[in-house]
Amino acid sequence: MTPTISINDSQRLQLSPLEIPSRLLLGPGPSNAHPTVLQAMNTSPVGHLDPAFLALMDEIQSLLRYVWQTENPLTIAVSGTGTAAMEATIANSVEPGDVVLIGVAGYFGNRLVDMAGRYGADVRTITKPWGQVFSLEELKTALETHRPAILALVHAETSTGARQPLEGVADLCREFGTLLLLDTVTSLGGVPIFLDAWGVDLAYSCSQKGLGCPPGASPFTMSPRAAEKLQKRRTKVANWYLDMSLLSKYWGSDRVYHHTAPINLYYALREALRLVAEEGLANCWQRHQKNVEYLWESLEDIGLSMHVEREYRLPTLTTVRIPDGVDGKAIARQLLNEHNIEIGGGLGELAGKVWRVGLMGFNSRKESVDQLIAALRQVLPQ
Amino acid sequence: MTPTISINDSQRLQLSPLEIPSRLLLGPGPSNAHPTVLQAMNTSPVGHLDPAFLALMDEIQSLLRYVWQTENPLTIAVSGTGTAAMEATIANSVEPGDVVLIGVAGYFGNRLVDMAGRYGADVRTITKPWGQVFSLEELKTALETHRPAILALVHAETSTGARQPLEGVADLCREFGTLLLLDTVTSLGGVPIFLDAWGVDLAYSCSQKGLGCPPGASPFTMSPRAAEKLQKRRTKVANWYLDMSLLSKYWGSDRVYHHTAPINLYYALREALRLVAEEGLANCWQRHQKNVEYLWESLEDIGLSMHVEREYRLPTLTTVRIPDGVDGKAIARQLLNEHNIEIGGGLGELAGKVWRVGLMGFNSRKESVDQLIAALRQVLPQ
Numbered sequence: 001m002t003p004t005i006s007i008n009d010s011q012r013l014q015l016s017p018l019e020i021p022s023r024l025l026l027g028p029g030p031s032n033a034h035p036t037v038l039q040a041m042n043t044s045p046v047g048h049l050d051p052a053f054l055a056l057m058d059e060i061q062s063l064l065r066y067v068w069q070t071e072n073p074l075t076i077a078v079s080g081t082g083t084a085a086m087e088a089t090i091a092n093s094v095e096p097g098d099v100v101l102i103g104v105a106g107y108f109g110n111r112l113v114d115m116a117g118r119y120g121a122d123v124r125t126i127t128k129p130w131g132q133v134f135s136l137e138e139l140k141t142a143l144e145t146h147r148p149a150i151l152a153l154v155h156a157e158t159s160t161g162a163r164q165p166l167e168g169v170a171d172l173c174r175e176f177g178t179l180l181l182l183d184t185v186t187s188l189g190g191v192p193i194f195l196d197a198w199g200v201d202l203a204y205s206c207s208q209k210g211l212g213c214p215p216g217a218s219p220f221t222m223s224p225r226a227a228e229k230l231q232k233r234r235t236k237v238a239n240w241y242l243d244m245s246l247l248s249k250y251w252g253s254d255r256v257y258h259h260t261a262p263i264n265l266y267y268a269l270r271e272a273l274r275l276v277a278e279e280g281l282a283n284c285w286q287r288h289q290k291n292v293e294y295l296w297e298s299l300e301d302i303g304l305s306m307h308v309e310r311e312y313r314l315p316t317l318t319t320v321r322i323p324d325g326v327d328g329k330a331i332a333r334q335l336l337n338e339h340n341i342e343i344g345g346g347l348g349e350l351a352g353k354v355w356r357v358g359l360m361g362f363n364s365r366k367e368s369v370d371q372l373i374a375a376l377r378q379v380l381p382q
Numbered sequence: 383m384t385p386t387i388s389i390n391d392s393q394r395l396q397l398s399p400l401e402i403p404s405r406l407l408l409g410p411g412p413s414n415a416h417p418t419v420l421q422a423m424n425t426s427p428v429g430h431l432d433p434a435f436l437a438l439m440d441e442i443q444s445l446l447r448y449v450w451q452t453e454n455p456l457t458i459a460v461s462g463t464g465t466a467a468m469e470a471t472i473a474n475s476v477e478p479g480d481v482v483l484i485g486v487a488g489y490f491g492n493r494l495v496d497m498a499g500r501y502g503a504d505v506r507t508i509t510k511p512w513g514q515v516f517s518l519e520e521l522k523t524a525l526e527t528h529r530p531a532i533l534a535l536v537h538a539e540t541s542t543g544a545r546q547p548l549e550g551v552a553d554l555c556r557e558f559g560t561l562l563l564l565d566t567v568t569s570l571g572g573v574p575i576f577l578d579a580w581g582v583d584l585a586y587s588c589s590q591k592g593l594g595c596p597p598g599a600s601p602f603t604m605s606p607r608a609a610e611k612l613q614k615r616r617t618k619v620a621n622w623y624l625d626m627s628l629l630s631k632y633w634g635s636d637r638v639y640h641h642t643a644p645i646n647l648y649y650a651l652r653e654a655l656r657l658v659a660e661e662g663l664a665n666c667w668q669r670h671q672k673n674v675e676y677l678w679e680s681l682e683d684i685g686l687s688m689h690v691e692r693e694y695r696l697p698t699l700t701t702v703r704i705p706d707g708v709d710g711k712a713i714a715r716q717l718l719n720e721h722n723i724e725i726g727g728g729l730g731e732l733a734g735k736v737w738r739v740g741l742m743g744f745n746s747r748k749e750s751v752d753q754l755i756a757a758l759r760q761v762l763p764q
Binding site for chain 1: 390391395396402405414418420422427428429430434444448463464465469496590620621641644646649656660662663664
């Protein structure tokens, strides 16, 4: 077993122990995790089939149903970040040739288009300028025109800060035999959500925003209607890692090994969900709303304005217009380097036009706003 | 924004703070993480585009090249567990219709077959009884017969404990214009590996075995030859999350946002790799070999025998024959419940016939062996 080839040391860096600056994360995510949640990460892993871990998986499933307000049996956390959970909804619901109608009013609508195409969907889109939302009438017309198998909408568009109203959408979908797929990445835990009452069939989210957990284990849920489509597939799910027909046997009572879960992230997610349940959803949503209104007032006090119409603004993420003549990137860089505060820049249609400010999970606190405003007063040109 | 639907509290569990038993993980993985690595998880996340994080990504890339002994520029960690990294090698290299030849001598060979089929490969297999390996002659004959675009082999079969020799395989592959894809999940960090000297084109691994890190961020590498095949694809990679043509722009100098990385897992992986580099690969491999030989002797001392021929046994994972008349599952359960030691059972052809004992990363220590043997003396029938 002695190697006969000599070892190449050219990439053998000599490093000091990890040193990471402490930031206040007020961008589009990740947000700072709650200290209790972070502490849970520092617990020695157990095996992915250990009875203690299986019990924890059950707790995660129940609490995810609570925060999403659903009774869907197939409600789990996917072993990847929010994008993996997004891909899980597409991979499991789309079969080649299915018409998938996607509402595109921002970056993540476009991502859904790209993904659905890779799974062989016949993709149709309706679009709106970034920062606006679709009316029920517009959705109805599009459903009539395209009669899709799936309608995919973004509840909280992370790139624009707009909240898509969902009331009435599912009734339309039922009329056309369409499944409703919803991106709740930037809404879960921070924005009122009622998946079952709204008739949503597939949804995904992330851990590092409204739930106040580090990124890496991502909520996924599927209604019995969507599960039926999965069972009736003519083809295997075109993604092994995210195949719910296999994953449901690991999360369900069979406990069939599928892959080694990111154990410590599940510890963290369980703690994050426990804290949300302790606070209570109504309180949690109200806290996000109260703090974001304080943010909007405070930003207006220093002469800034919001991009999205007030009625459709998210409590979790705000797009703030960059004033004429101000170098948005330079300001963000100064906030990071001089004040250890991260905010985000604009994407796509909004690149260079807005900053994105998140107040999510543990970071949705009055002190976060006060710190940001104090720093902005220093870095913005007077 | 006040919700007009009432909140359903039926899934709102009232939980106590997390309590997880402390286990010695001597199964097929995960292994216990090094305490320094675990501590790094408890560091507040920064943004995935923070300069401090981008610098850490570069460190991870260099150190992964070192542990794999490769100079491949495209060497990264995938944001998922080992199975996601496995799928990344298949998704990025296989185009529909490509002939993919897979060596199946265990569970993970079969998984490759299932995955490659989902990406449209024309899958061919060669097989061996579980616990054996392929000879160069057998591989040559199979390459001549199938002339595949890709040959996929498992370097360290986690289900059998056998080590597939690689010397000479790449020369054959070059003859037939075949890319060589290698599963190094249970070898990286614990078994001598020389990707470049062996001519391997695609490889994947995990964090929670030889590297002594929690699971969730998984090594992936691709040679320039494999990258050329990726660039020349006629079709998009049929997996958005794992598409290296997009991911390479985030890990490369462009730093184009792709998805939110599991930040804290990258902290841990960086620390795990730093510790391997500090110890040095040669020392690390020797430690694994010395401790596993001590394990084999100690197991023989209490009357147990190994399943794999000595020459091909892995230093990281040992399959131990369950003696006639012994209930293997009951013994494993007793070890867990009475001694807090996890070992694994057999899979597939070896179900009920072997236990799987891992000595990997931080757990490859004399004390791990002593603890296991002392416990086995108590639970095995005399």
